[in-house]
Amino acid sequence: MVLDNLGSSLKDALKKLANSSKIDKEVIDDVVKDIQRALIQADVNVKLVMKLSNQIKNRALTEAPPAGMNSKEHVLRIVYTELVNIVGKATPIKLEPQTIMMVGLQGSGKTTTTAKLARYFARKGLKPAVICADTYRPGAYDQLSQLCTKLGVTFYGERDNKDAVSIVRNGLKEIAKYDIKIVDTAGRHALETDLIQEMKDIYGLTDFDHKFLVLDAAIGQQASEQAKTFNEAIGITGVVITKLDGTAKGGGALSAVSDTNTSIAFIGVGETPEDLERFDPDGFISRLLGMGDLKALVEKANEVLTKDDVNLDRMMTGKFTLNDMYSQLEAINKMGPLKQIMSMLPLGGLGGNITDDMYKVTQDKLKGYKIIMDSMTGEEKEDPKLIGSSRISRISRGSGKTPDEVRELLKYHKMMQKAVKGMKGGPGKMNMQKLMKQMKF
Ligand SMILES: Nc1nc2c(ncn2[C@@H]2O[C@H](COP(=O)(O)OP(=O)(O)OP(=O)(O)O)[C@@H](O)[C@H]2O)c(=O)[nH]1
Ligand SMILES: [Mg+2]
Known part of the structure; x- marks a missing residue:
């Protein structure tokens, strides 16, 4: 994490x-x-x-x-x-049609974040399209168009046009019917006069809902200076802090932004398009303290999974059968790196401080759990309390696993059930006491 x-x-x-x-x-x-x-x-x-x-x-x-x-x-x-x-506070983001402009210094992560944002909104059911307004850096057009192709996101650019403002004007007409319109702009070494003018001209073209300043977390406390300068020059509505995965100075960047008139909208936590998180101060600190971030987990789950994978509504009612767990395990595989998911669960929820080594074992274990569950009856999966010692022996024989492994699965289910019940009460502050109990306070 x-x-x-x-x-x-x-x-x-x-x-x-x-x-x-x-x-x-x-x-x-x-x-x-x-x-x-x-x-x-x-x-x-x-x-x-x-x-x-x-x-x-x-x-x-x-x-x-x-x-x-x-x-x-x-x-x-x-x-x-x-x-x-x-x-500090998080920038409010509405899940509705909107137009976004990305600004920031060279290499801060604008183009990558443009693609990540397009994916983020697409997962929320909104149709995104992006415009490449970077006429400064060679290769900018190809970089963004390739990212978009991979994600199946509509891309607009004019490879040979050097006038960013006219590209955006044309592009906005071209993608008018899309819900989310994101404009990726050029970065420079410093906030130069011509860059400011270009950004202002682009901004003047339409009613932009957001101007996101993209900052590399590695700049640490300088984030405050940059946010102030950009805000004064062109006005920004929120900050995206990227590359939080690659620096120990992220605490500087995160806290420095709260010292300005602006707030953090998203954080970038890796190079791939799914490595973008909505910034949530409560969840972020909970996770940092090892208390888990169930809200992020639910959000991530909702993003990746279809309704049939995990019935979150049903889980919220507190009922959590082995069948639910079974589909969760399948879902977890779909959700990608288990490590990332586990880091969102409360400390203790899945065995306390989990080391890298243990993730592999756990992934293997999950496979074993599936095999065990295949030897259970539908009734048993619905109501695991029915499973006493004679049923454990039968399931153990049927699955080729030891009775201890079957018991462990049942224990794991109980633990997950508890975590789900915790989620029911609502994440964040509301759940402090429960989470603290799990930390053995
Ligand atoms: N590890 C990590 N790398 C990132 C993240 N965001 C961006 N990068 C990397 O940072 C580098 C620069 O990213 P770009 O998106 O091209 O940055 P940019 O602001 O568009 O750069 P210019 O257009 O040249 O101003 C790329 O190698 C990205 O893969 C992140 O959250 N984590
Ligand atoms: Mg770029």
Whole structure:
């Protein structure tokens, strides 16, 4: 997952909190010191870190835990909300027809993100088309047109026209009937006068709903300066932070944007078109702290799966049979890298800190589970509670697996069922207490 180092340092700090026998000033100072170190290593601005530390200390020592929450849970909640605060708010994105312009410095990830966004909206049932307005970099036309071909997204460009404004004017007419229109513009080394003018001219062509500034996470705290400069020059409606998968400085970029008048719309977490996530401060911090991000998981599931794969509505009612789990396992295979999915589940949900090695085993295990389930009756899959020891022996014989493996599957089902029940209560803050219990607080 992104910001691995920051995540594991923060988790370590919270473990200290969990393992302490009582919560006093000394423990809080110690935990805050660890959090400070972790954030500074992730390039978060020192002033911001100091502000957050004081805030955590003050609140932890003065606020009384709300009813039903013990003091550890209370402190964890404070840490969580303060961390959410420093990454700021997310740019609201409507799932309706809209026109988007991508801007940013050279190599920040505009073209890649254009394709990712087209895919994102297509998955939501909106028809996207993109326009290549980069007449500056040779190869820009081919890069975007190839990405679009792969994704089956409509592309408009004029290879030999050097006038970006006229390309966009023509393109907008050509793709008028599409729901989502995305314009990819040229990047330069710096925000030069002619580039600003070109962006303004393009922007003047139609009623754009969004101007997204694309920033490479590796620039760290400089994100704040760039967001301010672009905002003053042309006005932006949101920021996309790319390449969060490839830098330890992502904490700097994320927190720096919240220090400006703008907010983060999406984050890029890899090179392929599906590596784009809607930015969600709650979910992002939950995941970083190892509390899972069930909202992102549900969103991802909805995106990739058809209605027949997993009946989320039914799952939300709390009923979760082995059949549901069976189709989930098939769905998980469809959803791609298991690691990415697991990182969204609450810590403990699938066995705590899962290492890379364990993912492979788990994937193999899932295959085994399928084989075991093929030896069950329909009734058993509907109601796994029916499965007592004699049925376990029968299933074990039928599937060629050991009774322990059958039991493990049943245990896994119970665990998944619990996670699904957690989802029912709604992700994010609402579920803090349940998630904290899973962290053994
Ligand atoms: N790992 C990773 N790589 C990314 C991500 N987003 C973009 N890249 C890579 O960054 C490089 C530059 O991306 P582009 O999309 O071409 O950037 P650009 O802003 O369009 O560049 P110009 O058009 O030259 O200004 C490419 O090699 C992309 O594959 C991301 O989220 N993660
Ligand atoms: Mg480009």
